[in-house]
Amino acid sequence: MNDTPTRPDAPDTVEKGESLWVGAWHRLRKNKMALAGGVFILLLSGLSFMGPFFLEGDYYTNTTLGDKLEPPGDDYPLGADHLGRDQLGRIIKGGQISLLVGLVATFVSLTIGIGYGTISGYFGGKVDSVMMRLVDILYSLPFVIFVILLMVFAKDLGDSIDAWFAARGSEFSISGQWNMLLLFVAIGAVEWLTMARIVRGQVMSLRRQEFIEACISLGLPTRRIIFRHMVPNVLGPVIVYTTLTIPAVMLLEAFLSFLGLGVQPPTPSWGLLIKDGADRMREAWWMLVFPGALFAITLFSFNFVGDGLRDALDPKTSKD
Amino acid sequence: MLKFILRRVLETIPVLLCVAAMTFFMCRLAPGGPFDEDKQVTAEVRELLNKQFNLDQPLHKQFIQYITHLPTLQSFKYPNRTVGEIISQKFPVSAKLGFFAMCIALSLGILFGVIASLRPNTYIDYIPSSLAMIGICLPTFVMGPLLMLVFSLKLGWFPATGWGGFSGDQFFASDMVLPSVTLGFFYAAYISRLTRGGMLDILTQDYIRTAKAKGASGLRVILKHSLRGGLLPVISFMGPAVAGLIAGSFVIETIFAIPGLGQDFVKSAFNRDYTLVLGVVMFYATLIILLNLIVDILQVTLNPKLKFD
Amino acid sequence: MPLLDVNDLTTYFHTRNGVVRAVDGVSFQLEKGETLGIVGESGSGKSVTCMSMLGLIPQPPGRIEKGTAHFDGTDLLHCSPKELQSIRGRRIAMIFQDPMTSLNPYLRIEDQLIEPLLIHGLADKASAKIQALDMLDAVGIQDAASRIRGYPHEFSGGMRQRVMIAMALITKPDVLIADEPSTALDVTVQAQILELIKKEQQELGTAVILITHDLGVVSGFCDRINVMYGGKIVESGSTKDIFYNPQHPYNRALQNSIPALQAKGKELYTIPGMPPDMSKPSAGCSFAPRCEHATDLCTSEPPTLQDIGQAHTTACLRVQRENLKP
Numbered sequence: 001m002n003d004t005p006t007r008p009d010a011p012d013t014v015e016k017g018e019s020l021w022v023g024a025w026h027r028l029r030k031n032k033m034a035l036a037g038g039v040f041i042l043l044l045s046g047l048s049f050m051g052p053f054f055l056e057g058d059y060y061t062n063t064t065l066g067d068k069l070e071p072p073g074d075d076y077p078l079g080a081d082h083l084g085r086d087q088l089g090r091i092i093k094g095g096q097i098s099l100l101v102g103l104v105a106t107f108v109s110l111t112i113g114i115g116y117g118t119i120s121g122y123f124g125g126k127v128d129s130v131m132m133r134l135v136d137i138l139y140s141l142p143f144v145i146f147v148i149l150l151m152v153f154a155k156d157l158g159d160s161i162d163a164w165f166a167a168r169g170s171e172f173s174i175s176g177q178w179n180m181l182l183l184f185v186a187i188g189a190v191e192w193l194t195m196a197r198i199v200r201g202q203v204m205s206l207r208r209q210e211f212i213e214a215c216i217s218l219g220l221p222t223r224r225i226i227f228r229h230m231v232p233n234v235l236g237p238v239i240v241y242t243t244l245t246i247p248a249v250m251l252l253e254a255f256l257s258f259l260g261l262g263v264q265p266p267t268p269s270w271g272l273l274i275k276d277g278a279d280r281m282r283e284a285w286w287m288l289v290f291p292g293a294l295f296a297i298t299l300f301s302f303n304f305v306g307d308g309l310r311d312a313l314d315p316k317t318s319k320d
Numbered sequence: 321m322l323k324f325i326l327r328r329v330l331e332t333i334p335v336l337l338c339v340a341a342m343t344f345f346m347c348r349l350a351p352g353g354p355f356d357e358d359k360q361v362t363a364e365v366r367e368l369l370n371k372q373f374n375l376d377q378p379l380h381k382q383f384i385q386y387i388t389h390l391p392t393l394q395s396f397k398y399p400n401r402t403v404g405e406i407i408s409q410k411f412p413v414s415a416k417l418g419f420f421a422m423c424i425a426l427s428l429g430i431l432f433g434v435i436a437s438l439r440p441n442t443y444i445d446y447i448p449s450s451l452a453m454i455g456i457c458l459p460t461f462v463m464g465p466l467l468m469l470v471f472s473l474k475l476g477w478f479p480a481t482g483w484g485g486f487s488g489d490q491f492f493a494s495d496m497v498l499p500s501v502t503l504g505f506f507y508a509a510y511i512s513r514l515t516r517g518g519m520l521d522i523l524t525q526d527y528i529r530t531a532k533a534k535g536a537s538g539l540r541v542i543l544k545h546s547l548r549g550g551l552l553p554v555i556s557f558m559g560p561a562v563a564g565l566i567a568g569s570f571v572i573e574t575i576f577a578i579p580g581l582g583q584d585f586v587k588s589a590f591n592r593d594y595t596l597v598l599g600v601v602m603f604y605a606t607l608i609i610l611l612n613l614i615v616d617i618l619q620v621t622l623n624p625k626l627k628f629d
Numbered sequence: 630m631p632l633l634d635v636n637d638l639t640t641y642f643h644t645r646n647g648v649v650r651a652v653d654g655v656s657f658q659l660e661k662g663e664t665l666g667i668v669g670e671s672g673s674g675k676s677v678t679c680m681s682m683l684g685l686i687p688q689p690p691g692r693i694e695k696g697t698a699h700f701d702g703t704d705l706l707h708c709s710p711k712e713l714q715s716i717r718g719r720r721i722a723m724i725f726q727d728p729m730t731s732l733n734p735y736l737r738i739e740d741q742l743i744e745p746l747l748i749h750g751l752a753d754k755a756s757a758k759i760q761a762l763d764m765l766d767a768v769g770i771q772d773a774a775s776r777i778r779g780y781p782h783e784f785s786g787g788m789r790q791r792v793m794i795a796m797a798l799i800t801k802p803d804v805l806i807a808d809e810p811s812t813a814l815d816v817t818v819q820a821q822i823l824e825l826i827k828k829e830q831q832e833l834g835t836a837v838i839l840i841t842h843d844l845g846v847v848s849g850f851c852d853r854i855n856v857m858y859g860g861k862i863v864e865s866g867s868t869k870d871i872f873y874n875p876q877h878p879y880n881r882a883l884q885n886s887i888p889a890l891q892a893k894g895k896e897l898y899t900i901p902g903m904p905p906d907m908s909k910p911s912a913g914c915s916f917a918p919r920c921e922h923a924t925d926l927c928t929s930e931p932p933t934l935q936d937i938g939q940a941h942t943t944a945c946l947r948v949q950r951e952n953l954k955p
Contacts, residue, residue: 533725534717534718534796535719540748
């Protein structure tokens with residue numbers, strides 16, 4: 001037994017901290033539901049965007065009236081609809097359209113929201129009060145009413161423009177694309193409010209943080225401050241809400257399509273497919289159940305991923 | 321508080337004017353008039369009709385006329401009935417639907433939300449939270465037909481369409497169940513998530529530990545110490561929730577054939593029934609602004625950290 | 630017969646990253662009216678010990694593995710929840726470190742003050758309100774009558790802590806556990822709060838357990854001191870003994886670190902190394918890696934708390950066996 005005191009071998013290693021993103025990634029990985037959702041979305045996107053290349057026809061015009069309302073079977077794995085079109089193909093194509101609307105409209109709302117929020121948060125004071133009050137008021141009004149009105153009249157406008165061209169013997173048809181374009185903008189215009197609020201909140205709190213003052217006092221150029229210090233901190237919540245906006249947008253598109261104001265037939269979108277299914281529920285349950293289920297699962301996945309991201313990026317709510 | 325209310329009322333007026341202007345000009349700038357599709361109407365009759373409804377006057381004059389006489393304006397497509405009449409007849413139906421839906425949403429939502437928050441990340445949490453997730457992801461126009469399919473067509477428990485029972489004006493009839501549940505379930509889901517979040521936030525606070533250290537029972541901790549703070553997010557949600565209920569009513573009334581205002585709004589938009597459209601929009605806008613004012617007052621009353629300013 | 634008799638209290642936290650042995654076999658006693666100080670660094674287990682006694686540890690992931698805590702005939706660790714509830718706030722009261730977050734922001738001060746009386750059926754609402762007012766006055770809140778209907782955010786930190794003390798003592802409990810009551814406050818207010826606790830204690834005859842990391846605080850306040858490190862008590866004795874006759878290297882090192890006591894111009898003494906990772910148990914003494922007297926004996930054999938005379942105990946093997954003077 002050694003009697004003489006030994007040097008204390010105190011370990012000098014300091015615990016390694018982890019950056020916000022790395023930590024977030026670790027937490028996200030542990031969240032099985034979020035991962036499952038993410039995988040599903042990737043699969044679905046792959047299927048929707050690549051699938052149509054492998055499918056025959058465009059699913060608008062391949063009507064086989066003789067096969068009207070065939071239940072699911074060998075010929076038609078998910079059944080045929082009221083015009084004899086293959087549901088499986090329609091659903092895949094519909095997925096493409098719905099996802100596209102989701103992404104583009106979200107992008108629109110992102111752009112408006114981030115712009116608005118940054119200006120409001122950065123300038124603060126009177127400007128901010130007025131801008132945020134406007135957001136508050138808009139938030140409470142049923143924007144949907146305006147969207148409905150807009151789409152109704154846009155549809156008529158599109159039809160008239162088509163008629164104008166047709167009268168001159170041209171085959172030019174604007175109504176299809178015009179309608180889609182307006183749809184993107186209209187939906188985006190409804191959803192930007194939440195994004196604006198979030199961005200404004202983040203920008204405002206960041207601006208007052210001491211580390212920004214520290215940057216300024218260190219003489220960092222403004223550009224560096226914005227890009228290296230502010231943007232990464234705003235990015236987190238923005239990503240989370242983008243992931244949560246996509247399903248909200250898709251829901252809105254489906255809602256409009258259900259009322260006949262969204263994507264116009266014969267282009268399929270999940271909203272339209274659900275409407276057709278609801279109309280023929282008694283005779284052909286598969287027309288409602290399959291698109292409905294797929295739609296719900298997709299929204300599920302986006303929501304789980306969004307929730308998972310939110311939990312992962314906010315260390316305070318982490319369970320460990 | 322009075323100053324607050326006054327300020328809000330003053331704010332409201334320009335907003336309502338904007339809403340009216342936007343609606344009006346959107347209607348009118350779209351090509352076509354309300355009588356263009358009526359094939360039976362000849363050109364001369366059309367001119368007469370236009371004259372009768374002042375459609376031949378300059379736009380801004382029409383606008384002023386519309387605004388000042390709104391409830392008494394006649395609807396274009398419902399002969400001899402004024403906008404005011406139509407709204408007062410049909411709104412109570414929609415209101416009842418909305419009311420029942422909201423009751424379902426609040427009671428189910430808060431109950432499940434509180435339960436889920438008590439034991440987070442266990443089965444007591446997973447089951448209500450998953451149900452809530454389903455509720456959010458299953459849109460009303462999917463759920464409605466599905467519920468109809470299962471509970472009306474297959475099981476026959478509830479009638480699929482109609483409102484107010486056989487005579488049409490019972491206070492509570494079985495045909496009100498499916499539409500209210502469909503509309504309410506979505507909001508129940510949202511409310512339960514908000515409640516769970518709010519309660520979890522509160523339950524992890526230090527002052528809950530203080531309450532337990534004083535010997536408070538679990539029930540007391542929930543009811544007296546947690547609910548007031550935990551339900552705050554639900555209260556702020558009430559504003560957009562009402563807006564959403566109104567939008568949802570359009571679909572529900574269409575699916576379940578309910579003679580409410582929502583169905584009329586959509587139809588009148590398609591039919592270019594300008595007066596009715598304007599009337600309904602203004603009515604809803606005013607209603608929502610009023611309800612939001614009440615919600616805001618409630619928020620300040622319940623949260624001592626807020627003041628009327 | 631001691632008022633509070635804790636024996637081998639052991640609380641572990643079962644987390645995803647391993648089992649954290651927050652409290653590892655802690656035993657001590659508290660006499661009626663006595664003031665006991667529990668001193669240690671963050672993570673030494675001092676707060677968890679007392680919260681375990683009152684059942685305030687979140688049970689997953691925490692778990693009281695073993696031990697007993699007898700209070701006036703009832704074992705707090707093994708009684709029914711109802712019994713524990715009736716003792717909490719009535720006979721054993723606890724106040725916490727951060728007064729800013731320990732009061733419910735949505736309830737009035739008055740409501741929170743009368744609550745212990747109402748819960749335990751000690752008074753009806755009317756007389757409870759009167760008692761609350763008296764208590765608020767007694768803890769030094771100016772203009773108590775008009776302030777009592779206010780909300781917590783209208784009070785400063787020091788005032789809130791006074792309210793906490795009032796709330797804890799309104800039922801005239803037998804034991805007051807004060808978990809770092811002054812740490813979160815300004816220095817000038819710290820002394821006031823401690824004075825207040827002392828005064829109330831003398832008036833009510835309450836026993837006090839004062840938890841702190843600040844040796845200066847306990848020196849003027851406590852009768853006995855338990856020094857904790859790594860989830861265990863490493864030395865225990867009267868205040869005088871602890872300060873003038875330290876029998877554990879950690880205690881000695883803590884006192885050496887007090888800046889005011891060191892010679893001017895020399896480099897300040899710090900204890901080398903870092904506090905132990907409580908999820909990785911060590912074979913021998915948990916302080917050994919940082920101890921300047923550590924030998925092979927220290928790193929191989931786990932020490933136990935032993936009496937070395939006159940109610941003074943230590944857990945240093947070298948002190949016990951070799952009469953080391955730390």
